[in-house]
Amino acid sequence: DIQMTQSPSSLSASVGDRVTITCRASQSISSYLNWYQQKPGKAPKLLIYAASSLQSGVPSRFSGSGSGTDFTLTISSLQPEDFATYYCQQSYSTLHTFGQGTKLEIK
């Protein structure tokens, strides 16, 4: 199985901050990496696919980068509605696996 490890597990930040979340794969996954946002009691929402492609309707303050084993999700200027848990997911393997999540909290 390809293990996906996110860091940090939790993060406190303020509105307007620039935030970066990291996802590391246990082996190279090329650019087969997606990012999701999940708010409490809600289903995950796709933000980024193929490492850096912004899903339609997602604000441009979200961006993704990386390839191989190391990936980042960046929020350029945090907004109140961005406080949530973020997950990465790989599709390089037919056994699709998710990271453990990064909880972004208000400082």
Place this chain on the structure above:
Amino acid sequence: QLQLQESGPGLVKPSETLSLTCTVSGGSISSSSYYWGWIRQPPGKGLEWIGSIYYSGSTYYNPSLKSRVTISVDTSKNQFSLKLSSVTAADTAVYYCARHVVIAVAGQDLAWFDPWGQGTLVTVSS
């Protein structure tokens, strides 16, 4: 706008079979571009992909659950279903259905889940 909605019992007894259905509206489950998947999330924990199905009936499953999982599709009702047998308390989770977009690129499948249903909590308890 494509929407997915899970339905099924919220309480299942240990050793019995969990059965859920996902109804797709606003689009056809028979589209050639998509698979349809199930993902679960135990309370307070992360996401686990269970398996996915194509409208033709072709399936692929998470190997850790494969012996207990059956996913089927009913194109006439625009629905797909999940059965998980011999459940234990460890199967207590919110179960989500989602459209599974799969694009073949350079011999690999670029794939993501979008959109998702709202999820349904299934508790395994006697």
